[in-house]
Amino acid sequence: MIDRRDDSDIEIERRFVPKAKDINEDIAWAQINKDVLRSMERPRPMYWVIFAASLALFGFGVFCEVYQYQTGLGVADLNNPQVWGLYIATFIFWIGMSHSGTLLSAILHIMHADWRKPIYRFAEAMTTFSLMTAGLFVLVHLGRVWQFYYVVAYPNERWTWPNFNSPLVWDATAIGTYLTSSIVFLYFGMIPDLAICRDTATGFRRKFYWFLSLGWQGTDRQWANFRVAYLTIACFLIPLAVSVHSIVATDFAVSQQPGWHITSFPPYFVAGALYSGCAAIITLFIILRYVFRFEEYMTMPILDKTCRLTFAIAMVWTYLNLIEYASVWYGNDVYAKETLIYRATGLYAPYWWAMNFLGSVVPFMLAFKSMRNNLTIMMVVSLLLNMGMWLERFMIISPTFAHGYYPWTWTSGWWPSWVQWGIVLGSFGWFSMLFMLFCKIFPTVSMYEVKEMVYHRSEARKARNL
Template identity: 45%
Template sequence: MTDPEKYARADEDILKAMEKPGRAYLLGLGVTASLAVGGGLLWAYQIRNGLGVAGYTHPVNWAVYITNFVFWVGIAHSGTLISAVLYLFHARYRTSFNRPAEAMTVFALMVAGLFPLIHLGRSWVFYYLIPYPTERQLWVNFRSPLIWDVFAVGTYFTVSAVFFYVGMIPDLAIARRRREGIRKTIYAVLSLGWRGTGRQWRHYNMLYLFLASFATPLVASVHSVVSWDFAMSLLPGWHTTIFAPYFVAGAIFSGTAMVITLVVPMRKTFNLYRYITDDHFESIAKILLLTSLIVSYAYVIEFGLAWYSGNIFETELFRYRALGHYKVFFWIMVACNSIIPLTLFAMRLRRNIPYLLIVSLLVNVGMWLERFVIIVSSLSRDYDPYAWNALIYRPTYVEVGITLGAFGMFFMLYLLFVKTLPLLSISEIKEHL
């Protein structure tokens, strides 16, 4: 096959995904949309009646909502790793995951950004958190890690969204060329009049490189800042220097797993085997394995530091984490995050796509539980034993509903993305065909 034919076929194959949706798709969209709307209604109920409708029990003041926040921000990191960091490393295998990963980043950040609002006691004055000159002559407390979050996640979202959009411009032009009617107009507007001239390609590559370089440090910094929500406190189990690299590695770990979860069914549904091969998956699986090892190392270090320090606050907390009220979650977490991914040392298993899908789902569960265990166990057992939580924290239907709503919103956005925007990076794939 000649090059132009190959290119034309690539265009067609990938844009075919944007055709009329089938029943399964509509069912999926319906379910996710209802979950999202349900979550929204529950949030309204919570605002009306106060955070008491959630399962918080003093001193567990942070639980499911912050777990969700960290979880979704973490997931976003992998997308940027694949699109920005791997770009800088000239990793060829990134091109097939590139677009879905970036989309995942943007949507994950949209979902994550809601949770700081959801967990506020007085959500209606959320604007107190935004640093703008007020008539009250008051600024925000720049020393607080929560404000760093505002900057970090805000910056990350802005940069990721711009990166996502800018990277898509040539593909939107392809879509413009191959579609008719109202869609053509929309893609025309979105592609900003891209003509594919040499000059434009030169500018595009410069901008893409710039944005990739700008986004790369964010991969390390944003989740470090989010981890400092915990590390900057004085709670045993939170106040430890390993948190920044631990959380960043964990973020990439869970994000990679989410990429696999998204791309495996996507490849099957839209018949993209030519463009997303088993080799690509094997490379992603290697990233999964590497980050799992880093996370396991961090677990060991945490326990090791606590034991070595002899500090009774620390030792008691870590004993509680492994053997206390939440030990079931702790051990599931260890199994999912540390033990099961070790099987990926076997090449056969790395190339076994159904197995990868299962592992990625387990990793997602494990990583969600990891944040939950860190937050809830440290809050339950800190310094003053009188304040130790004799009650086990149990999320109520409101928290469960909002969590499911978040997942619903994410997958709904992803499903919408799949049908409306080019779901793979056509131009980059064509470069390596």
């Protein structure tokens, strides 16, 4: 099965396929299992550093939230026009983050881009956890969290229903759907790998994986059903992901605020979401590669492809961003135009310019191969891109509130309190804590798909060589 190649083969290949390979197709399948399973056993010490830091951040976030819960939202220094502050900005950020997993696993799956295979699993996990984080912000920003169940449509004694007209209810439904579907998708794609874990684990872990792998034995019938179901769910997930972020966009586009009431918001949001998601993938790629010693699977050519994809999406985002400015600038809505000018010149100008710089100029670093091959640079760039994307969300919320229709409530200065910052940081802690736990418990690289990748590539090479 596993062909052993002689040097001449490699020589030929070097001539015809001058590019570096996504993966070494000579790798033994058993080695794949071993490498991946090892990551779940003994990661580098950095793992524990990251985990401890996340736990600490999360703890601080919980403290802030409890304080806010007890005292009232006043501790967040929110006020009449600035009703949402960082909470909703960060909410959009996390929702956006969730889109990368769908992009990598579903879209690329349908497009048969097999280089996604070693990295899609953690991207999908990212989707799930960032959705869970985003969901937290919906709760955190509520004045009366303890009554949040009023939003849920369930038959009740009071004969009341939520307001189905409200984009927030759409949000809740869409996020709920997305979270459910992406958990199903993540879990579904992981079943063959869980069977591998089951087959190697011992003790209570064996029981755990035995339970989760649902008796997977890799039979032909299982594979056939699996393929169809996986593809079908992938097909559902793509429009779902698009709908989720466009619904988040309608939170704003449907409303009256000048600067929000823009038709291009939904695609703009979707592009921004993919953008920040891809940037986050680069970050996590580099971290996982180091922490779990995945150099063999998370290879530089895959990073290169991810970076090129990110660059393309960055350009789409830049275009849509400019379109938004242009349509406001040339439109007849004086209020919206005023808001735009305010963003560029007012209180928030530094952040606005930073956002444009980070979002549209910094990605050009990705256009250079030499940059793409440097892990340190890529790490910094991806973090910058994410910061830019976070600023984008902040720029949607705060300047608009600060400069709405009603001049009397224009704010001359507003800065979030430490409680808000604490909760925002706590959300990052919560996310990375969950993510790190996931990586420890579940195989972060899809073993069976890497095998497929290796198999198909070597088959293709054989075909070429013949």
